[in-house]
Amino acid sequence: MARFLIRRLLWSGPVLLGVLTLVFFLIHLIPGDPIDVMLGERAAEADRAALREALHLDDPILTQYGRFLAGVARGDLGRSLTSQRPVAGLILARYPATLQLAAAALLLSLSIALPLGILSAVRPRTAVDAGGLLFSLFGVSMPTFWLGPLLIILFSLKLDWLPVSGRHGIASLVLPALTLGLGMSAILVRMTRSSLLEIFPKEFVLAARAKGLPERRVILRHALRNALIPLLTVVGLQIGALLTGSIITETIFSWPGLGRLTIQAIQSRDYPLVQGCILAIALTYLLVNLLIDLLYAAADPRVQYE
Template sequence: MLTLLFSRLFSALVVMFGVVTLVFLLIHLVPGDPVQVMLGESATTTDQEALRQALGLDQPLLTQWFNYMTRLAHGDLGTSLTTKTPVNQLLWQRLPITILLAISGLSVAILIAFPLGSIAALYPNTMIDHSAMVFSLLGVSVPNFLAGPLLILLFSLTLEWLPVSGFESASSLVLPALTMGTALAAILARMVRATLLEVLNEDYIRTAKAKGLNKYNIIVHHALRNAALPLLTILGLQLGALLGGAVITETIFALPGIGLLTIEAIQQRDYPVVQACVLLISLTYVFVNMATDVIYAWLDPRVHYRAI
């Protein structure tokens, strides 16, 4: 197990190094000058050059990259170019909202997908199965930037049940969680159905049926437990995808999380903040997938032996 853990950790560090380098290069190569954004177009050339030297933006790109990686190795993410606030502080202020949104979206997905996929697997090739798969197809086909405004139009503007945007109470997370959770639920429901259909044909399931167990006990106590490994993999991958989707969802609902901070930093060409936000999202994605691999190997020792 330790060999597998160190192997996954080394792979994660290599991926993170590549992500940090790639993001650094892309941010510095895209059109736009943060100095002009900060000073305005009316600023003189002398003022722009003075600020560029003060920020270290006049140095060669390789020197800027080396300085950034050195600071990053010491846990220093830099200072925002626009607000002059340490980036670490900005992330800690915005991170709780994104975590709450990801957990809420994942909870919605699980509450919808597992019952839906289980019912579809119990009644294959029936109207119930077809209806569940139609819902899955709609959930996958409708993107977040369309589902969000539709939910706002229905529940906020028409019914006036929930707030349109911002974060004032727990009710502010309902629509964003539905927006992210339904898309994930559609994918997860199809996986639950496919996995259960395979498991329900096993001999031990036939034995459980012969003993007189009802469908609920067979699904909950036998089928889902043995179908947990592939579903765990999908959940791990999709949890990382939720953080990426939070960029769009937080922008639609004006939630002050990491996603909205990323969009604001891109618009202002705030290099340190953009790099830190992308680094945080990538690190979380890599960590979740690494944890999924380790849990997978813990649940199924055969994975451990194959990895070695």
């Protein structure tokens, strides 16, 4: 186990370096000048040049890249161009809101997908199975940028049950979590169904039923546990989708998280802040996938890492 963790952590370094390099050069290729955003297009050329020199934006691109990597190696992500506050502090202030939204969306999707997927597998080619398939197609087909405003119109403007935007308690979390969680639950429903249908004909399931065990115990303890490996894989991939999908969702609902901060940084051409936000998302994605790999052994003792 220790050797596996060390190997994975060592491989994470080149991955993060590749992400940082790609983001650094792509953000500098985006049309627009942060000086124009900060001073306006009508600012005097002398003021523009002075600000560009103060922010070291007049240095060659490779010099800026080397300075950025050196700062990351020291744990210094630089300062925001617009607010002049440390990028790390801005990210840490917004990070809990994104984690809260992602956790709520994941919990919501699992609470929908697992029961519906199990019912679809237990009763294949029935009305329940057809309903699960219809829900899955419906959830996958709805983009978040369409579902979010639709939920706002229905539950906030028409019914006045939930707040439109902001982060003001549990009620404000419902609509963003529902927007993110429905698409993920639609994928997990079909994965749960297909995994269980592959497990049901196995000998150990037949033996458990032959012993006279209750059907609920056979399904939950014997069949579902052995079907968790593909489910864990999909959940790990979908958590990455939650982090990236939250960029749109947080913008729609004005959720003060990392995704909305990323959009604001891109709009203001705040290079250090964009790079810091993408680094935080990439690092979270790597850690989540490492955790999923470790859960494989807990779900299936046959999985060995050495």
